[in-house]
Amino acid sequence: MSSLSAYWRNRTRREQMLTGYAFVAPIVLYTLVTGFIPVVSSLYLSFTNYNMMTPARWIGLQNYVQVLFHDSLFWRAMLNTAQYSLEVLPLNVLFSLCLALLVNQKLRGITIFRTLYYLPVVTSSIAVSMIWLWLYNKNSGLINLFLGLFGLGPVDWLGTPGLALHSLVLMRVWKGIGWNMVIYLAGLQGIPKYLYEAADIDGASGWKKFSQVTWPSLRPVTYYIVVMGLISTFQTFAEIYAMTNGGPLGSTTTVAYLIYQRAFGAFDMGNASAVSFILFVVIFGLSLVNVKYFQPQD
Amino acid sequence: MFRRMFNLERAQSRLATPGGGLRMALIILAVAACLSAVTPSAWAASRTTVTFWMAGNDQKFMDTVNTQLLPAFEKKYPKIDLQITFVPWETLSVKLATAFAGGMAPDVFMHGAAATAGFAATGRVEPLDSLIAKMPDARDFGSTLEQGNYYGKHYMIPVFGAGRLLMYRADEFKEAGLNPDEPPATWEEFRNAAIKLAIRRGNQIVREGIDLPTSGIDAQQIFACFLWQAGGSFFNRDYTRVTFNDAHGVEALQFLANLIQKDKVADTSINLGQGNVPPIATNQVAMLFAVPGDVAQVKTYAPGIYKEIRVAPPLKNKEQWTFYSFSGMFMSKTSKHKEDAWKVMEFFSSPEALEKINASMGTLPPRRSLAKAPAFASDPNIRAFVESMQYARGNPNIAQWVQIRDILSRYLEQALYGRMTPKAALDQAAKEADALLSNR
Incomplete structure (x- = not known):
């Protein structure tokens, strides 16, 4: 403390310190205004009956009790979200790892392939959704056109309650693998060569090298991909909003979409805020479980 | 002269000293604030x-x-x-x-x-x-x-x-042996026309006889037309409870659900048409309950088809009504x-x-x-x-309407998909809507 006051008494250092604060002030202010304050105020709103029309009235835990114990739509959305996440994550890991192994080859023009696989990542979710809406179109979509060549279909990909969520999973996997491929690629290139040389000396087969060297070395990367994937899939919103509006029969209503419906459809901000915080606790809990049980120890 | 006026050299040397950057930033901010405070007020005085x-x-x-x-x-x-x-x-x-x-x-x-x-x-x-x-x-x-x-x-x-009226194509009516100058006027005539107009291949509907929306506001508006035509209404006279689940409502929803589940002249898929060309112009649907915007869309994006497009007066069952808003x-x-x-x-x-x-x-x-x-x-x-x-009839003007409409739409979808009987779906919707009304 005394060193700080000594620091403060020195004019030059004081000015340096203030200049430093002046430079970080914009981003600190930005984070406070667009992040911290909204989060705290929505925590407050979750204990009120705020509807954007009349002033908020404190109702205690009523919203949480309603959502957790009397709200079948919330639990349906929770199940949908969990199912979506559980389908997307393993497929994403599998395909992005395969792609990373493929584009890790030293071939002429391999960067072109890397760029191509990465393209869906830099395309906006809404634009991707609009393209897939047409691909999935029952009557004139490319996918059904292709199936038609073999006398199959047409399938109503987004209009069939048992199928719509899987269709969205497929699109999400396609959109997400590019990103994870790059991370796996970085991981692959970071594996020390001597490990493979040692495996060669021991006469290990290709599969053995993968299962004993590559896969264990990639564990921290896989861990990162799973945690980040879990967080982002639990917050899935854009493609639902653009493609299915949560339907048919609520089969693609995720928790994030339910929050939107409640907040900006019914203007029930109290209820929507409560659902948001429950979602936060769920994601936080799942991330903790991940850290505790799956984080690589080294 | 410019340099002397703004004392640029001194400013530059100040920037180089510790704390000079901070001072300069504050000066710029203050000048900007003064400018922005002065400019609009001068305008505002006159207009x-x-x-x-x-x-x-x-x-x-x-x-x-x-x-x-x-x-x-x-x-x-x-x-x-x-x-x-x-x-x-x-x-x-x-x-x-x-x-x-x-x-x-x-x-x-x-x-x-x-x-x-x-x-x-x-x-x-x-x-x-x-x-x-x-x-x-x-x-x-x-x-x-x-x-x-x-x-x-x-x-x-x-x-x-905008209102909802039955839009159809004269050429397709003729092909199906129907008279385009005498469009369906009753529920039964409408159902028969839809059956004649639908084209199926195996279990698939290639062209829907009628395009029925199954969710959201559209489904609610179509249901409203049939509810009123059956003699029903959404609320009792003093808006203290809903009445859409009475015999009239069930009759209306049963009729609509039958078109999908029993007659199979409509399905639950969403028809997008092709680009801006609506599905009635791409032979995906033969009839739909259109709003004037749908007519304008055909006129703009499929002008070749437009000469075949016709619009019929509202259907009549016990009464003759349609949705306008x-x-x-x-x-x-x-x-x-x-x-x-x-x-x-x-x-x-x-x-x-x-x-x-x-x-x-x-x-x-x-x-x-x-x-x-x-x-x-x-x-x-x-x-x-x-x-x-x-x-013309419009939706009821009560404060809880939007929420009640969303509840109703959700259960209409259940019935149209055949997951609930029309009566069970409407009763459940009524139960939730009445709870909302009693809370006001």
């Missing part, structure tokens, strides 16, 4: 600013307002600085709610009549009765003014309307320039303005005197919409 949020971003509509109506308004009222913002329908409610909550509501805004009750019940909008009384030609609006009536007070000046202008209670806001509303509801606006979008003018204007009378399909306004 009052009225903000107006218009609903929809149809290109022709925006062009008409920007190139014709706004210049005419500015010429007529040079003292009013009219700031128009076009807000897409999808985000209108959200933006208005946020603006009201943040104390930044526009002076005048447009919304559908269904929003009247919500805004009026919470004191967000100004009753307009005393102003309407002073209008020399208010009677020209006829019953459309009533769409903005909430407990006896009027809050909305209607601007454009008007959108109009509201005045915010918080407006600081109510007198000027009313001038804006008067200007944009004049016969000249309404003719231009409605002709640009192919929507229905709320003034009776415009029914014979060339823009609406020359096209037989738009004329059919104007003529059928005598059978």
Whole structure:
């Protein structure tokens, strides 16, 4: 403390310190205004009956009790979200790892392939959704056109309650693998060569090298991909909003979409805020479980 | 000289000293703040600013307002600085709610009549009765003014309307052995036409006899038409409970569900057409309950097909009704320039303005005197919409309507997909809606 006051008494250092604060002030202010304050105020709103029309009235835990114990739509959305996440994550890991192994080859023009696989990542979710809406179109979509060549279909990909969520999973996997491929690629290139040389000396087969060297070395990367994937899939919103509006029969209503419906459809901000915080606790809990049980120890 | 005037060298050397950057940043901020504080006030003294949020971003509509109506308004009222913002329908409610909550509501805004009750019940909008009384030609609006009536007070000046009428193709009617000049008039005739028009391959429907929306607002509006035609209504007389689950409602929903589940002349898939070309022009559906915008879409994007397009008067079962709804202008209670806001509303509801606006979008003018204007009378399909306004009914004006509509839509979907019987679905919807009504 005394060193700080000594620091403060020195004019030059004081000015340096203030200049430093002046430079970080914009981003600190930005984070406070667009992040911290909204989060705290929505925590407050979750204990009120705020509807954007009349002033908020404190109702205690009523919203949480309603959502957790009397709200079948919330639990349906929770199940949908969990199912979506559980389908997307393993497929994403599998395909992005395969792609990373493929584009890790030293071939002429391999960067072109890397760029191509990465393209869906830099395309906006809404634009991707609009393209897939047409691909999935029952009557004139490319996918059904292709199936038609073999006398199959047409399938109503987004209009069939048992199928719509899987269709969205497929699109999400396609959109997400590019990103994870790059991370796996970085991981692959970071594996020390001597490990493979040692495996060669021991006469290990290709599969053995993968299962004993590559896969264990990639564990921290896989861990990162799973945690980040879990967080982002639990917050899935854009493609639902653009493609299915949560339907048919609520089969693609995720928790994030339910929050939107409640907040900006019914203007029930109290209820929507409560659902948001429950979602936060769920994601936080799942991330903790991940850290505790799956984080690589080294 | 420039250098000496602004003492640039000294400024540069100051920047280089510790703390100089901080001082300079503060000076720049202070100068910017002074400038921004001075400039608008000088303008504001001479003109009052009225903000107006218009609903929809149809290109022709925006062009008409920007190139014709706004210049005419500015010429007529040079003292009013009219700031128009076009807000897409999808985000209108959200933006208005946020603006009201943040104390930044526009002076005048447009919304559908269904929003009247919500805004009026919470004191967000100004009753307009005393102003309407002073209008020399208010009677020209006829019953459309009533769409903005909430407990006896009027809050909305209607601007454009839409109704639901059966749209079909004359060439396909002939192919199916139907007379295109005698469209279906009853439920049974309508069902038979749909059966004849549907084309199936195996279990798949290649062309739907009728395109039935199964979810959201569209499904609710189609159900409303059939509910009223069956003699039913949404609420009892004093709006204390819902009545859409009585025998009339069940009859209406059973009829619609049968078209999908039993007759298999409609399916649950969403028809997109191709690009901007609607599905009726791409042979995906033979009939649909269209709004005037659907007619305009065929006219614009499939002009070759348009000569085959016909629009029929509403169906009749026990009664003859169909769904019409008007959108109009509201005045915010918080407006600081109510007198000027009313001038804006008067200007944009004049016969000249309404003719231009409605002709640009192919929507229905709320003034009776415009029914014979060339823009609406020359096209037989738009004329059919104007003529059928005598059978018009709108959604109920009560504050909980939007929530009740969403509950109802959810259960209509269950019945149309065959997951619940129409009676069970409507009973469950009624139970949830009544709970909402008793909480008010």
